[in-house]
Amino acid sequence: MKYKTLILLGIGLAIMVAMLYVIGIDKVIDAFKLANVWFVLLAVAMQIFTYYLFAIRWNIVNKTANINIGIKNLLAMTLVGMAINNTTPSGRIGGEPVKAYLLSKETNNPYEEAFATVIADRALDTFPFILLAVMSIIAMIYTFTLSTVVLLVLIISVVVMTIAFFIVIYMSINERAGEKIKKWIVKLVWLFYKKVSLEELEERVIKAISGFQKTMYSMLHDKKILYYALPLSFLIWVTEILRVFLIFLAFGATVDPIIIGVVFIVASLVGMIPLLPGGIGAVDGFMIVFYSSAGIPPSISAAVTIIERMISFGMTSTIGLIILSHYGSNIIDKINTDNINEEKAAKEIIDELDYIDEK
Numbered sequence: 001m002k003y004k005t006l007i008l009l010g011i012g013l014a015i016m017v018a019m020l021y022v023i024g025i026d027k028v029i030d031a032f033k034l035a036n037v038w039f040v041l042l043a044v045a046m047q048i049f050t051y052y053l054f055a056i057r058w059n060i061v062n063k064t065a066n067i068n069i070g071i072k073n074l075l076a077m078t079l080v081g082m083a084i085n086n087t088t089p090s091g092r093i094g095g096e097p098v099k100a101y102l103l104s105k106e107t108n109n110p111y112e113e114a115f116a117t118v119i120a121d122r123a124l125d126t127f128p129f130i131l132l133a134v135m136s137i138i139a140m141i142y143t144f145t146l147s148t149v150v151l152l153v154l155i156i157s158v159v160v161m162t163i164a165f166f167i168v169i170y171m172s173i174n175e176r177a178g179e180k181i182k183k184w185i186v187k188l189v190w191l192f193y194k195k196v197s198l199e200e201l202e203e204r205v206i207k208a209i210s211g212f213q214k215t216m217y218s219m220l221h222d223k224k225i226l227y228y229a230l231p232l233s234f235l236i237w238v239t240e241i242l243r244v245f246l247i248f249l250a251f252g253a254t255v256d257p258i259i260i261g262v263v264f265i266v267a268s269l270v271g272m273i274p275l276l277p278g279g280i281g282a283v284d285g286f287m288i289v290f291y292s293s294a295g296i297p298p299s300i301s302a303a304v305t306i307i308e309r310m311i312s313f314g315m316t317s318t319i320g321l322i323i324l325s326h327y328g329s330n331i332i333d334k335i336n337t338d339n340i341n342e343e344k345a346a347k348e349i350i351d352e353l354d355y356i357d358e359k
Contacts, residue, residue, distance in 0.1 A: 080095065
């Protein structure tokens, strides 16, 4: 983990500590004493169950691409990806290339095919999230008093995510659109890396993206994705909200599950803005402020948020990083790219394309 990430984590924690100081650290500690441990353990169990649901959904996607691997391995890769997403300021997408690399390495499948399953799995998560985010923002407008700046940031975030989602889908089903994007990627890489001929670079990029398109196209037309994986995505979001609900029950707080869901979904959206690792500080502050605005005592809101983040952020990151060490230091080196300049980043793309050629 580079110094930049550590500094950003420090900033996020400082924001959290400042909020607790304003609320009253003694009041938050007193609130912790009210917690029912059994409900907290149920919340932990719900989180573990959610890990398995992520792995099961990815397994469904992999099978449509004829990539066979056990749930146990997929669970490990999922946790690694989640840990990297939590510890890098990358809008929670930093772990996706690593998941693809690990899947390719474990199954001996081409990297572009493995990456296509990761993107498809992410798209399955993004589609219900976009719907839930739009509904949640509308609900927040009628339930809470939002400043113009906050509202604009939330709307822009949803719009950007929606555009990115449809570009990937459109590129996968429309060959002409894919050709235009291929040419754009070639020009972008060529700007920073000119140690190979433009013709050679174009050939490699086209080969890689064509493999990605082919895999994505076959998956998008598989009924198992529609009948099993997509409903599973909605179930995953339900389990995420239920986890928070269980934590509120641990403090004896009776809160409308819809309010919990609305705040949690929008807080998750805030966490996807690539500012702080895992949205630490921003997500926590958002949840405390809006749960308190819903009539929950600030000390209880803070205690619930801390326990929720200890489970979803702390526990997940710890387990994922422990598993990551099992794969070797070379994987850690691949993801520590905070200080890589543009030419090195482009060179990594070329090296990855070389790897694909060897397949």
